[in-house]
Amino acid sequence: xxxxxxxxxxxxxxxxxxxxxxxxxxxxxxxxxxxxxxxxxxxxxxxxxxxxxxxxxxxxxxxxxxxxxxxxxxxxxxxxxxxxxxxxxxxxxxxxxxxxxxxxxxxxxxxxxxxxxxxxxxxxxxxxxxxxxxxxxxxxxxxxxxxxxxxxxxxxxxxxxxxxxxxxxxxxxxxxxxxxxxxxxxxxxxxxxxxxxxxxxxxxxxxxxxxxxxxxxxxxxxxxxxxxxx
Amino acid sequence: xxxxxxxxxxxxxxxxxxxxxxxxxxxxxxxxxxxxxxxxxxxxxxxxxxxxxxxxxxxxxxxxxxxxxxxxxxxxxxxxxxxxxxxxxxxxxxxxxxxxxxxxxxxxxxxxxxxxxxxxxxxxxxxxxxxxxxxxxxxxxxxxxxxxxxxxxxxxxxxxxxxxxxxxxxxxxxxxxxxxxxxxxxxxxxxxxxxxxxxxxxxxxxxxxxxxxxxxxxxxxxxxxxxxxxxxxxxxxxxxxxxxxxxxxxxxxxxxxxxxxxxxxxxxxxxxxxxxxxxxxxxxxxxxxxxxxxxxxxxxxxxxxxxxxxxxxxxxx
Numbered sequence: 123x124x125x126x127x128x129x130x131x132x133x134x135x136x137x138x139x140x141x142x143x144x145x146x147x148x149x150x151x152x153x154x155x156x157x158x159x160x161x162x163x164x165x166x167x168x169x170x171x172x173x174x175x176x177x178x179x180x181x182x183x184x185x186x187x188x189x190x191x192x193x194x195x196x197x198x199x200x201x202x203x204x205x206x207x208x209x210x211x212x213x214x215x216x217x218x219x220x221x222x223x224x225x226x227x228x229x230x231x232x233x234x235x236x237x238x239x240x241x242x243x244x245x246x247x248x249x250x251x252x253x254x255x256x257x258x259x260x261x262x263x264x265x266x267x268x269x270x271x272x273x274x275x276x277x278x279x280x281x282x283x284x285x286x287x288x289x290x291x292x293x294x295x296x297x298x299x300x301x302x303x304x305x306x307x308x309x310x311x312x313x314x315x316x317x318x319x320x321x322x323x324x325x326x327x328x329x330x331x332x333x334x335x336x337x338x339x340x341x342x343x344x345x346x347x348x349x350x351x352x
Numbered sequence: 353x354x355x356x357x358x359x360x361x362x363x364x365x366x367x368x369x370x371x372x373x374x375x376x377x378x379x380x381x382x383x384x385x386x387x388x389x390x391x392x393x394x395x396x397x398x399x400x401x402x403x404x405x406x407x408x409x410x411x412x413x414x415x416x417x418x419x420x421x422x423x424x425x426x427x428x429x430x431x432x433x434x435x436x437x438x439x440x441x442x443x444x445x446x447x448x449x450x451x452x453x454x455x456x457x458x459x460x461x462x463x464x465x466x467x468x469x470x471x472x473x474x475x476x477x478x479x480x481x482x483x484x485x486x487x488x489x490x491x492x493x494x495x496x497x498x499x500x501x502x503x504x505x506x507x508x509x510x511x512x513x514x515x516x517x518x519x520x521x522x523x524x525x526x527x528x529x530x531x532x533x534x535x536x537x538x539x540x541x542x543x544x545x546x547x548x549x550x551x552x553x554x555x556x557x558x559x560x561x562x563x564x565x566x567x568x569x570x571x572x573x574x575x576x577x578x579x580x581x582x583x584x585x586x587x588x589x590x591x592x593x594x595x596x597x598x599x600x601x602x603x604x605x606x607x608x609x610x611x612x613x614x615x616x617x618x619x620x621x622x623x624x625x626x627x628x629x630x631x632x633x634x635x636x637x638x639x640x641x642x643x644x645x646x647x648x649x650x651x652x653x654x655x656x657x658x659x660x661x662x663x664x665x666x667x668x669x
Contacts, residue, residue: 291453293487
């Protein structure tokens with residue numbers, strides 16, 4: 123029973139509650155850094171590392187953080203880990219640091235990380251929180267990698283820097299192409315999620331993938347369209 | 353027996369013979385002089401380009417409807433018009449595969465994904481042109497001029513800038529009118545475009561408001577910027593844009609004042625882009641931007657409902 127529950131916390135972030143494609147969180151780094159597959163991997167791994175560590179610490183400290191100042195406390199913890207990750211990336215992968223630029227320090231305000239802290243780590247024990255962070259991180263990385271491969275292949279004709287196609291459709295590495303690929307992937311994820319005999323959701327909270335963790339579900343269901351928006 | 357002679361039906365009782373197919377056929381007829389001029393000026397390759405674009409658009413329209421399990425709309429000829437307009441917006445020596453990619457963007461992404469004819473939020477041919485322009489800038493800006501002997505285009509062609517980017521005085525008005533200048537295959541011959549426009553106005557397919565206001569605004573703006581208004585109107589894609597692109601039914605306002613605002617916005621943006629942006633031409637971007645504003649313009653200029661009295665300000669219900 124316990125093992126099965128843990129597995130669920132891990133796998134839900136990959137397809138069913140994929141942070142980018144289903145919850146539509148963290149779209150800014152998603153659109154900005156996926157111009158190449160290696161950038162996407164770098165961003166995904168950095169964000170996953172921060173997510174797992176911050177989820178663990180926030181979950182461990184959840185009884186000590188006063189409710190009124192929880193957001194500043196979460197941000198401080200996240201910022202600490204982001205600084206560590208940034209220093210590590212600068213030391214061991216300076217090329218990734220150069221190509222990610224400002225988006226590496228901006229992981230601090232990444233909606234996925236704050237969202238998981240608020241929705242999950244703030245109310246659950248340490249081990250499920252770590253698994254949740256890991257699953258969400260893997261889902262984030264996978265979505266970024268898909269986008270990065272598609273955009274790099276069509277926009278630069280290469281994958282991970284290796285030239286494959288003889289032509290380049292530049293628009294795919296420009297912002298409009300990013301939005302286009304993002305839309306197509308969301309469509310695909312919706313298709314995958316509704317295919318397995320799941321009914322089309324009718325009430326606002328049923329349609330919300332965060333409903334399971336939403337604190338306002340009981341009293342506000344029906345009034346609020348979305349549980350959280352960033 | 354009286355009641356048998358009365359045919360009872362609900363309104364409307366008077367119908368015109370207009371149909372989508374008839375309108376699209378008129379647009380094709382209006383584009384014929386331009387297409388012929390393109391083939392004469394640029395030679396056989398222009399004909400091939402037009403054929404490739406039209407055939408690809410029709411095929412993609414058919415396949416897209418089939419995949420989406422919807423009724424086929426190939427018969428209304430709108431895909432033919434889109435293909436023709438897209439071809440006329442391309443330089444003559446473009447790779448046919450690039451042109452086919454443009455057709456894919458126009459028909460599948462811009463038109464069918466938003467629900468087919470009448471549902472597209474921007475002009476499909478124009479959106480495809482801009483996607484190609486952004487994706488393949490060198491291929492899309494590679495203009496061929498055939499100054500001198502128009503009939504032997506293939507041999508005498510030389511690469512050059514469009515009149516807008518060329519030095520002042522390179523082209524006379526006559527050059528611009530008959531198409532002895534560089535540019536997309538459909539935009540160079542001003543006379544053919546004007547003939548097509550007059551045909552559309554006479555057939556009442558388009559209202560003259562949009563082209564006239566567009567060109568007038570652009571003329572006034574060029575005077576303000578200290579440019580030659582006649583040259584600015586004739587050169588580049590402005591006539592093609594004003595007559596055939598900006599007047600697309602789906603993406604232009606239905607109200608008369610809306611049309612005026614829309615066309616004036618197109619003219620203003622075109623001249624601003626031509627003067628201040630780093631691209632020589634701004635017609636497609638300006639029309640696309642105004643396309644997106646059409647719902648707002650229509651809301652702003654919606655006519656008053658018959659019998660409805662506008663409340664004075666501050667008056668309560």
